[in-house]
Amino acid sequence: MPSPEPLSRREAGKAERRRQIIRAARDLIRETGNAGLSMRGLAARAGVSLATPYNLFGSKRAIVVAVLQDVREFQERFATVRAADPVEKIFAALDIAIAFYVGDPSFYRTLWSAVFDATDGVRNEILNPKRDAFWRGLLEDAFRAGALSADVDLGLLLRQLELLLRSVMFEWVVGEVGPERLAPLARHGYALILLGAASAEWRGPLKARAMEAQQALGVAG
Amino acid sequence: MPSPEPLSRREAGKAERRRQIIRAARDLIRETGNAGLSMRGLAARAGVSLATPYNLFGSKRAIVVAVLQDVREFQERFATVRAADPVEKIFAALDIAIAFYVGDPSFYRTLWSAVFDATDGVRNEILNPKRDAFWRGLLEDAFRAGALSADVDLGLLLRQLELLLRSVMFEWVVGEVGPERLAPLARHGYALILLGAASAEWRGPLKARAMEAQQALGVAG
DNA sequence: CAGAAGTTTAGAACGCGTTCAAGCTATTGG
DNA sequence: CCAATAGCTTGAACGCGTTCTAAACTTCTG
Structure with missing residues (x-):
């Protein structure tokens, strides 16, 4: 361009x-x-x-x-993410994203509603390419740190994470999940998927995150 | 009732x-x-x-x-699922569901489009309760067979699987993923999530499924 | 059987996203 | 510098989902 x-x-x-x-x-x-x-x-x-x-x-x-x-604050806030290890950083970024959404519900509900509008055949490019690059970077960091199994395709892993987040956001948009359950639900899904792609040494911490989210969600799913 | x-x-x-x-x-x-x-x-x-x-x-x-x-054939066909082990049965059921959808695209595209319509605040109950019970049964079988870690909440696991499938269906509805990539993409997500919830002994076969789906999807995600 | 209660009907209307012929304006070639 | 042209804007219009009103019809009640 x-x-x-x-x-x-x-x-x-x-x-x-x-x-x-x-x-x-x-x-x-x-x-x-x-x-x-x-x-x-x-x-x-x-x-x-x-x-x-x-x-x-x-x-x-x-x-x-x-x-x-056009929302610039998003990326600015993402840039400030600091964490002890690359996996924690992923969850920290997830929390920030969700805090953004639930912090301005009427705004982001509208935005996401439009995202889920399938009436026209327009291709999505849903989110910023920059955003994709950011998340891709997080996964690459985790990969380099040995957190992920050597044979996983990072692009596919990223895609599955985004698929899951999109569904979670959908539930929020239609009101099936409240703002307080949004983060745990997303964390749980992320933990499960990352656990599936994790290397043997990093399974422990990820499993702990999954269980933590599971308890946060309580008995009723 | x-x-x-x-x-x-x-x-x-x-x-x-x-x-x-x-x-x-x-x-x-x-x-x-x-x-x-x-x-x-x-x-x-x-x-x-x-x-x-x-x-x-x-x-x-x-x-x-x-x-x-009102679609009855669905459940009838599901009832015929037979597989060597409970995990294979889950993937077989997934394949059947997706084959149903892609086998009648104009019909199920319309149906799923309506599912993703968030304009009204109507609660979803998207799919048949019977369907939920069926999938729940599959997970319980896998759990009893020792395929899943003892401390996973089956309800939550089922929910995450459905969240992922819904996103995958959404991509199909809007045309972002073609019919031939639909099944591998869903299988890959299911394999990752189940792998995250698997017991140590069953990690091998699930990992194999994940890698298989990953290769089926090729280099480009 | 007569009245009350509840539903369907036809029709119009509302606001919506989207499109189209017709007019206006900045650009361009002489 | 001006006229021809290409491109953008405009107001009107279309079909959509949905709601509403009044009248006709059907079912239930006594």
Whole structure:
């Protein structure tokens, strides 16, 4: 992507409009919650016609994804993660992500709802490539530290972790799991999957994490 | 649920209409695929007014869920699962389920799309309670055979497996994973999670399954 | 059998996401 | 510098799920 393009007047106007639309969408979600984001309201708030967001983004879902990718604090907070060992770091990052979501429910519920909207055939690219790289880095650290079995494919492992997190988020979005159970449920799943990919020496600590999460979830699943 | 109610004439008529609506919905999905199921078309097909499906079911989603729960062949085919050991049986059941889905894509894509529709706050009860009991039974068999670690909570383990399968199905619904990669992806996730919950003696075979699925998925995740 | 109670019906309407023909505007070639 | 052109914006419109009203119909009650 050649960023230093001349950026003609036309393109500049488009970029500006795009920015306005994203900002209007973010504000509307923040103010009115999930149901408050309608394309007509968004267009009015952004000061453009109803069709413009479709020209610039293609669909409501694409706009919401753009809003999600625009959240910068996320990555900043991730960068501050420090932990005793690489496995602990993974769980610390997971906790941070979930704290982000449950800390601003009306906002992230809307965002994730759009993520789960399967009406259009648009490919997902759900989250930032940077985010993927971050998680991939965490797994690579764990791998280098000998926490993971030598023959596991890190890309596949990452994918399974993300699949699980997505389902957990879905349950949160539809209200099947409350905010207090979200983190334990995700930790439990992560612990199980990582335990399945762990090297013999690291099975102990991961098993402990799995049991810990299991107890946090109590008897009733 | 007291099934042997007198079932007054009024209730009988409602039940009959319910049946007609479910059948019309199933046929419409089968014939026209995902986009072909509109409430107006459904009402016309079922020979009722547009408002009637709302009186009897409440929402389109509830109708689709009712269609899904009405699929009987599923359980019949599940009942025929035979395998050398309880763990193999789990994977055999998984294969059957996925074969069902990919074998009738337009039908089950529609059904699963409705499952992922989070617009209404309706609780899910996504799949048949009977289905849950079936999977629970499989896990209990594996547990009794000593395949699972003594301190795992079977309910939680089942939940994590279902969470993962739901995400995998979601990827299939939105087209991010093709029919040929669906089964390996699910098997890989199941193998990892079960491996995390396995007893020491059963780690070998499960590890083999995980690696097998990993190779089936090829280098690109 | 007559009235009460409950359902379905037709029809219109609402707000939604999305699309399209028509008009406006910045760019470009002479 | 201006006219032709390509591209963007616009308001109107479509089909959707859903709700509502009033009238017609069916079932239950006494």
